[in-house]
Amino acid sequence: MTSYFDGHSTPISQDGLTPATPSVTSRGVNALSSRITSVLSASYADRDIRDALETLDVRDVRNTAETRRRIRLDVQKEVIQCNGEIVKDFGEVAQQLKRIGSAIDSLNKYCADMRGHIAAANRETGPVLEEATGLMAQKQQVETKRHILDAFNSHFLISETEATILTSTAEPVNELFFQTLTRVKRIHHDCEVLLGTEDQTLGLEVLEQSSKQLNAAFQKLYRWVQREFKTLDLENPQISASVRRSLRVLAERPALFQSCLDFFAEARESILLDSFYVALSGTATDEQNMSTKPIEFHAHDPLRYVGDMLAWAHSATVSEREALEVLFISDGDEIKRSIQAGLESEPWLRSEEDQEPFDGRKALNQLVSRDLIGVARLLRQRTEQVIQSHEDASLAYKIANLIGFYKKTFSKLLGGESEILDLFNTLEESAMRQFRANMRDHVAAVQSEFAVAPADFSPPDFLEEALQMLRALAKSYDTSIAATDDDESGFNKVLAEALDPFLNGCENLYKGLPPPGSDIFAINCLLAAKAVLSQYSFTADRVSEMDDTISEHSARLVEYQHEYFTHTSGLKSLLEALSDISDAPESIASIASLEAFQPEALIETSQHLDEFLPSALMDAAENIKQLRSRKMVTEITEDAAGRFCSDFEYVESRILAADELLKEAEQGEEAPMALRDMFPRTSGEIRVLLS
Template identity: 75%
Template sequence: MSVSSVQERGTSALQDASIPSTPPLGSASRGANALSSRITSVLSASYADLEIRDALETLDARGVRNTAETRRQIRLDVQKEVIQCNGEIVKDFGQVAEQLRRIGTAISSLNNYCADMRSHIAAANRETSPVLEEATSLMNQRKHVETKQQILHAFNSHFLVLDQEATVLTSTVEPVNEEFFQVLTRVKKIHHDCQVLLGTEDQRLGLEVLEQSSKQLNAAFQKLYRWIQREFRTLDLENPQISASVRRSLRVLAERPTLFQSCLDSFAEARESILSDSFHAALTGLASEEHIVTKPIEFYAHDPLRYIGDMLAWVHSTTVSEREALENLFISDGDEIKRSIQEGLESEPWLRDEGAEMFDGRKALNQLVSRDLTSVARLLRQRTEQVIQSHEDATLAYKIANLIGFYKGTFAKLLGSDSEVLDVFDTLEASAMRQFRANMRDHVAAVQSELAVAPPDLSLPDFLDEALQTLKILAKSYDTSAAGTDDQEQGFQAVLAEALDPFLSGCVNLQKGMQQPDSAIFAINCLFAAKEALSAYSFASDRAEEMDETITEQVAQLVDYQHQYLLHESGLITLLEALSHITDSEESLKSIPELDAFKPDALVAASQQLDEFLPSALIDAAENLKKLRNRKMIQDITEEAAGSFCEDFELVESKMAAADDLTYDEDEEDEEQEPGLKDLFPRTSGEIRVLLS
């Protein structure tokens, strides 16, 4: 219903209220009150209320017009529609009830059928239960039998070795091939898995299998050990393609450390004999068909040093070849041998030494090579000692010692620092050094008996010149052999102690009988020559520095000598000695003119002597050092002495100037003054420095 309809409805109500009537007084009063209440209720209603709005929208949707007839019939129409709707709903619910009755009947029928089925099933169960129980029991028995059959089959296939396989494993007629190793691996697994059988209640089966597998394994390792022994007798280490089966056999045999070590011992003995024969053939040329030598070392190496060098080179070459071959044979497969030995020690713990170190493949290889070279090293030692003892040349002995020391370092890198072969090199090196020291001391003793005086020109004595030439040879040999060593300087000290120090001591003995400056000049000449011989080698730098310090001391003595020469020749020494007790006080300075050396006549004579000395002072002073071999040092020493002389002259000049100033102040009122000290001794320090520069 629209708002206009509401307004029309209100207007109609007002019109109806305004129609006059003549009811009784009481009725009229009640009617007026009801109408007033009705109007108040209509006017006070809120048309924003949702329910009213919904009612109005419903009326509007029906298309009801706001008329008096409609207003009178609207309630009846609404009630009629409600009654019709309720009737339809009751009719629909009647149909639903009918359907529910039909469903209830069907459910009752199904319940009856289910009860019949239950009774039939219970009867069937009672009849078939014994049969099912018997069938279940039979099936369980069958399953148990099948399980036992599978266990028996698995046991036979895993723990039992066929006769054919046992023959391959233990018979010496059968070869050691891939099939042998496969069977051996299987038997080792059987032996290991016997621990499972020993853990059961019945251990008899496990013990029998364990005993049988142990016997088969022992027989297999014995067969493998004998086979390797035979292979080692015919094995050619020079061939780089060493049989892979030998390497694999060694790796497997390492699981028995005792057999493996025994095998290595026999192999080392065989190789020691072979290498010893080869070395003897290389030396003498007396070769068999196996060792063909074209140039015997003893016939073609006439020089002793070359002879020893060729022997050492042959041993080194053989060692390298031997190590490469054994490395390919024993450790080409990584740490397999180490792991095998560890497994063997775990399976045989009674063989383990608590204090022993873990197996080291590289160390074991070095030890094996050292054992192979035992006879070669012994023969090398004999021949080398014969050469060392049969020559009295100290230089040769030292070269041999350096050569041996060089190869000792090479073998240390090749075989390790704890190799037994290095003991031979230590012995030979010590023997050569003993021979060197003995020869040098014999030579020094011979030279000391011939020492007399130094050469007139203060040059190097013949024995020192010869010793320096020898020292250069020794230093060159040491530099060649000791290249790359960590302690070069310390190693060369022993050489200097034998080849240089005794001769320098002889020069010191000759120097003791000389006067200055010859003593210092001779010492400097000798030390400079020795320093020049060592300057080319870094390992002698410490000794060269020590010589520099000694030379510096001798140079200081020459500087002092030249200084004294300049002072005496110039006459300045007299003035300095006279001023030695003069201080800087006025009284002391005033007493200078009263000194004898500063009397007019004496001072004039001193000035004349200085003038006569200065023109040729440096030339005359340098003539004192003409025997010094280093010309630059002569100039430096003379210039330093001249500088000290100039400082002394400045001291004398300053004292005289101070004395003149004091004297001039006292006599300034006199008309005639006596000549001052500077007037009698007019030379200045600037002139002296120019003349002596």
């Protein structure tokens, strides 16, 4: 391919050696150098060069001399052609812009005309529009007032129909009544909003009207509840549900609520009293009770008669409480909250007694107690008649225990503050007074038997009879609930009346008897009483006192038996002789010179002892054989024999010590006969013989 520089080479001189002139040659060299420098310094990574090369490549230009001469002209020609086309296009655009300008001028003219017409129309319609705007504002205000009035009427006023439902006694107390009452209460409460405005007249009027409606509604409800109470069937859950709801609402008026409770208590008192009369005497028209005998059928058995009456009262109390619990307590604390709300709305009803919050359980217990007042009054009359018409002390005490049992039961059922408990306290005290009076009469009747003790020192008949009665009294007390609540003090009062006077009589007899008969008699009486009391835990203290007293008498019997052993065996003379002997050698050495330790006397004492020992235990036991306890006879005799053996050991030790001293003093001389030889018995032999 022909090089680009081939056509642009520097011409050579005709002679082929040097350029024609030096200056021309120099400029050519400089231009060539600049061109070469320019080509070499060009960066082919430049975007313009790349675009130029791409254009050349598209045109498929070949690097020839002709092409190199024409390419500049062709390019300029194309540029001129393009510029001409652009100018032609802009001419068309200019023509379009002229037409648009003409259209805009026309529109501006039309708009100016329209603005003129509009301004004229505004001048003519301005007053009308202002008047219409004012009317529209007034209409909006009227509509707002109408909505407010409708809202006020719907919220703060009730219809005539609703007022009739709420206050007319001809209308029933149903769900619609309670809904209307709830709405009126809400109106009454919301009157606070009206009273907070500047003009309070409307609020006061609505408050007064709602107050009158509420008072009339509560009066209607109060009378309806009273009518329901007259024929209330506590077994009917549906009636109980409606009455329960009415009571919950009526509790918002504490005075009316309390009046209803009073009326209800009177009605239930009458009903329960009639039922109690029927249970006592029976009725031929009551088919349900034909199979059950009336309580008075068992009037010949006083204890059962009183027990049946108390059992009926307890059963009636349980039934009454369960029924009233459903009526007053099943809704939880709603009645309590209603009463609290009523006291807050009517603070003038609050008294000092109302400072404590309402207790539903306590109020229920009080209401049940009031329902049973008539039954309690009749029960008291009948029970007091039974108590006063019998002179049996044990019967009076059994009735007292029975009453005490039911008193504890009613206390758990109705609480410790129930009025019914006063009845039981009165009856229990009456029975105990009768018991004490009967016991004192009995003691006075047997006073003549307190003069002479039995010959065999056995418990006297009056004590046996008293213990027989005491056994029945203790059994009655043990089966009553009082034995678990007041173990010691409760029965100690009985012992003071039923046992102590007879033991005191025995004590008087004991003081008139010589020993050992007095102690035997005392122990026999105490053992008989202990045998009765030891069967029960609530007499543990008294049994312990008796054990101490028996131990004192036993100690005196041991002393008596010991005296018998020492006196009968002959050992007493030796003990009396040794009473003044001390542990000093000189004192012990003087024993041989004592009269009781002289050979004849000591040998006689030894023989007497040998005669006594074989039957000593049996003879001693014979002295106290009248004791009712063979174990005590043996123990007392063995204790006395043990003390006798200790005494014998003491005498033996003194004899041996005296013999030892005498033996040392008489060394080398003929020794006298030793005391031991004259009194040969040893303490080991004595213990064997008396064991």
